[in-house]
Amino acid sequence: MSELIDGERLWGRLMAMAEIGATAAGGSNRQALSDDDQAGRDLFLGWVTAAGCTVDTDAVGNLFATRAGTDPDARPVVLGSHLDTQPTGGRFDGVYGVLGGLEVIESLNDRAVATKAPIRVAVWTNEEGSRFPVSMMGSAVWAGALDLEVARALTDVDGIAVGAELDRLGWAGALPFGHDLGAYLELHIEQGPVLEDSGSEIGIVTGVQGFRWMTLAVSGEPAHAGPTPMHLRRDPSRAVAEILTGLYEISDRYAPEARVTPAQFVSLPQSPNTVPAEIRFSIDFRNPDGELLDQMENRVRSLIASAAGANGCEFELRLDNVSPPVVFDAGCVAAVDTAAAESGLTSERMVSGAGHDACNVARHNPAAMIFIPCRDGISHNELESIEPEAAAAGVEVLYRSALSLANG
Ligand SMILES: [Zn+2]
The missing domain is CATH 3.40.630.10 (Zn peptidases)
Structure with missing residues (x-):
């Protein structure tokens, strides 16, 4: 003591x-x-x-x-x-x-x-x-x-x-x-x-740490899970899978200080045998360096645009909260x-x-x-x-x- x-x-x-x-x-x-x-x-x-x-x-x-x-x-x-x-x-x-x-x-x-x-x-x-x-x-x-x-x-x-x-x-x-x-x-x-x-x-x-909170909605085309071949779908789940992988690549790139937290997932409609029309989720990302936080945001934005585009999906991205x-x-x-x-x-x-x-x-x-x-x-x-x-x-x-x- x-x-x-x-x-x-x-x-x-x-x-x-x-x-x-x-x-x-x-x-x-x-x-x-x-x-x-x-x-x-x-x-x-x-x-x-x-x-x-x-x-x-x-x-x-x-x-x-x-x-x-x-x-x-x-x-x-x-x-x-x-x-x-x-x-x-x-x-x-x-x-x-x-x-x-x-x-x-x-x-x-x-x-x-x-x-x-x-x-x-x-x-x-x-x-x-x-x-x-x-x-x-x-x-x-x-x-x-x-x-x-x-x-x-x-x-x-x-x-x-x-x-x-x-x-x-x-x-x-x-x-x-x-x-x-x-x-x-x-x-x-x-x-x-x-x-x-x-x-x-x-x-x-x-x-x-500074942080930014975003809400992302990725939309595609709802379709029957059986008759619709994979290559003919506009599937927001597939775009989201790429986005999630990319988000963790961003957190790795800016490790060890960076934090990336995707959460609050909602898929619509709530049906097991329909390709979703839309998936919404939040992204919280953090960094103690403001410049690196800007870089992370730019990477997050271009990741989302390219993953949505590659899968024929549209997206809406909203910046909800900013803390320097x-x-x-x-x-x-x-x-x-x-x-x-x-x-x-x-x-x-x-x-x-x-x-x-x-x-x-x-x-x-x-x-x-x-x-x-x-x-x-x-x-x-x-x-x-x-x-x-x-x-x-x-x-x-x-x-x-x-x-x-x-x-x-
Ligand atoms: Zn306290």
């Missing part, structure tokens, strides 16, 4: 937070702007207040707890993530980054260490986007990527709006959306299997790298496959992320699990990184 931070205090608080909205299967259900989300924040507020922090919120309810620095002009080093969960969420997604930030402040207090810049813990509102369907909502509003009024107008399935809940809970504060951070670090469970597979204790996250890659700040990444080495931990540089609040913060401020392994790579699942030693190790890296950035 780390000597710099108190791993038992950290673990006790993770378990205490998990009791709020605890589910029968061992997870947590604290959906954004619910009474349980409020109860989670109240628990957190008790801890940060006792630790001597001052607390502010902005108009979208993002919560900031600040430990003062010695230089009144120094820009804060912010450590953050989220306390809201999926409806059948785990105990660590988001929560770990928030309570890890708090543990850094507690450990600085324990050792009576002053920092030049303030250390601030951020709790972003509605990261999950499950109750109100925009993920990373609070940080997007903060970063100016989402209009406050658009966010306030989002409703849940019962028609209750974000704005009404912010007002009911009294979360909307007066803190300006100031983009004046010295650095932002987000500590998070990996939510994937890479670290567990490689055996590395720490993931030094250099950026976040994020490249984190080299100075923040280097600080994490050094901190991991100083902690004596094995580490590797990696790219996040999932979006995080750090993506929004990185629009205006130097940012990076730290990952620790989670069991079987499982997340967004009540079975999400991490080891107490791994949790402490990640916070030690956060502590060292924050200290160097706050005094740098």
